[in-house]
Amino acid sequence: MSIKGTEGYAGVRDLPAIVSAAVALADELGFPSSCRLEQGRFLHALAAGADTIGETGTGCGVGLAWLVAGRRPGVPVVSVERDAERAARVAGLFADIPDVVILQGDWTLINDRGPFDLLVVDGGGNGKRGAAADPERLLRPGGSLVIDDFTPMTTWPPVHDGRPDSARLDWLEHPALLAAEVRLAPDLATIVATRRP
DSSP states (O other), X not given: OOTTTGGGGTTOOSOOHHHHHHHHHHHHHTOOOOOOHHHHHHHHHHHTTOXXXXXXXXTTSHHXXXXXXXXXXXXXXXXXXXXXXXXHHHHHHTTTSTTEEEEESOGGGGGGTOOEEEEEEOSSTTTTSOOOSOHXXXXXXXXXXXXXXXXXXXXXXXXXXXXXXXXXXXXXXXXXXXXXXXXXXXXXEEEEEEEOO
C-alpha cells in the first residue's frame, strides 16, 4: 500500500471503469494508501500474461481493479484483505465481475488458493520485512511475484535507514527466484521476481 497513493488519482482521466470505482471507494472510506497509478499500470500489463492471479492486501481494491482490468477473460483472481469492512465493501464492488474472489482474513489465506502465475504481495506476506511468503508454494514454476512500494536503490547492497535493506535483499537474493528491481517513477520501485523452473 502506497502512502498517499489514493490522492495520486485526482484529476486522472481515462482510467478503466473498475479502477475509477475502486478509487471512489477509497476516497469514500478515507483510505489514503491505494496502489499508485504507476504501479497500477504495471500490474495491468503483468495481468495480461497470467492464467491465475493472487493478491495480498486488497485495501479498497485499486490494485485489484488494475489486475482485473488487465487480465484475459476467465482468469481467476483472488485477493485477501484483513479489514472486515474493506473486504465487504470491495466484495460488493466486484460482485458482478466473474472469477473475482475477495477473502477476509490474514494474508496466509492465500496459501490455500495457489499456486499462481502472478502474485502481488502487498499488505501481507511481509513483503517489506523479509520473504515470509513462500514462492515455491505460492507460484507455479515460471510464475511472477511482485512486491511494490520501494524507493529506488542507488547503492549495492541497497540501504534502508542506514543499514542494508534486508527485506529487499531477501527477495532479490531468494534462491527460488530470479528477481530484479524495476523503477516506475523517480521515487518508486517494484521488485519483480520469477520462480525458477
